[in-house]
Amino acid sequence: MELGIIGVGRMGSAIAAGLIERRIFSPGELLVFDLDRERARAFSAAYGPAAAASAADLVRGCRSVLLAVKPQDRSAALEPIGAIGIEGPLISILAGVPTSALESIRPGLRVIRVMPNLGVRVGAGLSFYCAGRNGRESDRVLAARIFGGLGEAFEIDESLMNAVTALSGSGPAYFFRLMEIMAGFGRAAGLAPEVAAKLASRTALAAALLARDGDPAALRGEVTSRGGTTEAAFRVLEEGNLSGLFESALAAAVKRGRELAEGR
Missing domain, CATH: 3.40.50.720 (NAD(P)-binding Rossmann-like Domain)
Structure with missing residues (x-):
């Protein structure tokens, strides 16, 4: 074979x-x-x-x-x-x-x-x-x-393998978790479960397709109007140190990769 x-x-x-x-x-x-x-x-x-x-x-x-x-x-x-x-x-x-x-x-x-x-x-x-x-x-x-x-x-x-493992190998799970959170909020707001699930997955798909040939920061700016709903959401996320939390999570994944290499 x-x-x-x-x-x-x-x-x-x-x-x-x-x-x-x-x-x-x-x-x-x-x-x-x-x-x-x-x-x-x-x-x-x-x-x-x-x-x-x-x-x-x-x-x-x-x-x-x-x-x-x-x-x-x-x-x-x-x-x-x-x-x-x-x-x-x-x-x-x-x-x-x-x-x-x-x-x-x-x-x-x-x-x-x-x-x-x-x-x-x-x-x-x-x-x-x-x-x-x-x-x-x-x-x-x-x-x-x-x-x-x-x-x-x-x-x-x-x-570089531990870094790409943290970013790409583990990466889909991060997006799946975000979709879980969004769908859960949709259900709590009164949406039917199948509608909430589609809302989360289709929004993620559209964002990925747009980002494939575009700059994520610029695209985020297109959605975020001054004084609007998206800006209000991001204010909460940044007050919670989203960037720092995510960087810490990625660093933890890299560290675990090194530990696995050492047989731990």
């Missing part, structure tokens, strides 16, 4: 499904495995790729491996890679795990570290990748093919 995917949970399944749906790989070019065997079988039945009986079988049968497990499950997933080896690269989306830690499991192992976000589920992902010391240009091309096909992908220096 061309690519084996270890882990078909939320992110792994989103990547694997996207690769098939967008015809980046055919089902016959993929092999999947999950510690939850039923999850792997269900994915296989829904999308067509074969499910391996074990991680070792997947490693033996695939040129390259994409690792999409939870950090606490990585030892079981990495053991057969270290013991058996693979011809192509190991592509890891494990948050906070540096390329050097993965390279240490087998001499000469080629590693590509990637931080995608949940947007890959709808072909609007933003992914950042970096190669380890043994990485080849062909490995970078493969990463760009996989994640660029699910949105956009950019190569960065590994020293």
